[in-house]
Amino acid sequence: MPSALPEGDPAPADGxxxxxxxxxxxxxxxxxxxxxxxxxxxxxxxxxxxxxxSELGGTRRDEYADQVEWELAFGARVMREAGLPERAVSTVFFGGGTPTLLPASDLTAMLSRIKTEWGLAPGAEVTTEANPDSVDAAYLQELAAAGFTRVSFGMQSAVPHVLRTLDRTHQPERVPQVVAWAREAGLQVSVDLIYGTPGESLADWERSIDAALACNPDHISAYALIVESGTKLAAQIRRGEVAQPDEDLHAEMYELADARFSAAGLGWYEISNWSRSADTRSRHNLSYWTGEDWWAAGPGAHSHIGGVRWWNVKHPGAYATRVNEGVSPAHARELLSDTARREERVLLETRIADGLPTHVLDSDERAVVSALIAEGLVDGRAAIGGHVVPTLRGRLLADTVVHRLLGA
Incomplete structure (x- = not known):
């Protein structure tokens, strides 16, 4: 089941x-x-x-786009009433779940509402996630015609037994087909991979890397499998039905991926993300890592504006009820302290290739940077240039780098 929402302060009904x-x-x-x-x-x-x-409790998917459109209009009004400056939207991201289970007309209607309420900045990035078996050529053409610029396919693996363990429903050969359709529509393409699935060997992972690179994507995300409590996989591991993922194998898999992606012309720009150029990075995800503002619509979605973070009620039924009542769907919120915002900046910006500016650090923390350079965890040349950037070893030990910097 989905994880529980965090606690927080009461969120005002008027937002x-x-x-x-x-x-x-x-x-x-x-x-x-x-x-x-x-x-x-x-x-x-x-x-x-x-x-x-079976888990929707009577709520209807065909009403969802209208509900989101209401929240988008509500969000624009809240921002205007707060006195925030008018800012056209730089990036839009439809995530899930599987956004492409909705008709393309629903996605384009929600995008149209975003344009109406805020406008899109010139060259705005507009992305949707998609499962390879949830779209066809006509669907992707319709998205591109409406202003989508990018699609991120949940490939995960090219190995059938790995896909079965992950409960993925598509066939491996479907991925190059949908990538070709996206290219024909004029969309940038990203593929998502997962490594470290129970039973996945290094050779299996290499096969998935080869298959992903054969698609010639603009961008690849590769995430280590994390076993979350409460999931089916966690229960299977607890019962001994599948093996616990091996952290040492995870490290080997990451190093192999980084080497192969780099050799193919994809450079890392965030620990789990590689792109062909600065123009094909996920600008939306970079906005999360660099503390920009975003409004997030939909059940359980987390927004952030100017150090205020809030999250919506989780279930689609509860979300629909709030929307129908004309009140904020927010469940709770928090006002981040200066200390919390600074710690988050250290946590997130040490994950990206652009790095954390050293002027953010105090003298004690800069001394820690020197020690991390000596230990091969931080790039010395980048530090001389004024940024803390992890080395390959530092990426593998990212938590250690952050804990050391923050004195944790």
């Missing part, structure tokens, strides 16, 4: 934002995330806020 969100707002980019919580089946490893048809 009102504190005056503090105005500080520096003009210098921050603004994006929109739309969560689509529907899946055909629940993958055994997943604890995202997603629901199959």
């Amino acid at each position: 009102a934002l504190p005056a503090s969100v105005l500080d520096g707002a003009q210098t921050r980019r603004f994006g929109v995330y739309v969560h689509v919580p529907y899946c055909r089946v629940r993958c055994g490893y997943c604890d995202f806020n997603t629901y199959t048809a």
Whole structure:
């Protein structure tokens, strides 16, 4: 089942934002995330806020786009009433779940609402996630015609037994076909991979890398499998039905992926992400890692504006009830302290190739950077240039780097 929402302070029914969100707002980019919580089946490893048809409790998918459009209009009004400057949307991301289980007309209607309420900045990035078996050529053409610029396919693996363990429903040969259709539509293409699935060998992982690279994508994300409590996979491991993922094998798999992606012309720009150029990085995800502003619509979606973070009620039924009542769907929120915002900046910006500016650190922390350079965890040349950037070994030990910097 999806993980529980965090606790927080009460969220006002009118969504009102504190005056503090105005500080520096003009210098921050603004994006929109739309969560689509529907899946055909629940993958055994997943604890995202997603629901199959039997879990919807009477709510209807064909009403969802209208509900999200209401929240988008509500969000634009809340931001205007807070006195925030007008900012066209730089990035839009439809995630899930499987957004492409909805008709293309629903996705394009929600995008149209975003354009109406805020406008899109010139060259805006507009992405949707998609399962390889949830789209065809006509669907992708319709998205591109409406202004989508990018699609991220959940490939995960090219090995049938790995896909079965993950409960993925597509066939490996479907991936190059949908990538070709996306290219014909003029869309940039990213593929998502997962490594470290129980029973997956290094040779299996190499086969998936080869298959992904053969598609010649603009971008690849590769994530280590994390066994989340409460998932089917966690229960299978607890019962001894499948093996616990091996952390040493995870490290070997990451090193292999980085070497192969780099050799193919894809450079890392965040620990789990590689792109062909700066122009094909996920600008939306970079906005999360660099603390920009975004409104997130949909059940369980998390928004952030000017140090205020809030999250919506989880279940699509509860979300629909709030929307129908004309009140904020937010479940709770928190106002981040200066200390919390600084710690988050250290945590996130040490994950990216652009690095954490050293001026953010105090003298004691800069001394730690020197020690991390000596230990091969931080790039010395980048540090001389004023940024803390992890080495390959530092990426493998990213938590250690952050804990050391923050004195944890």
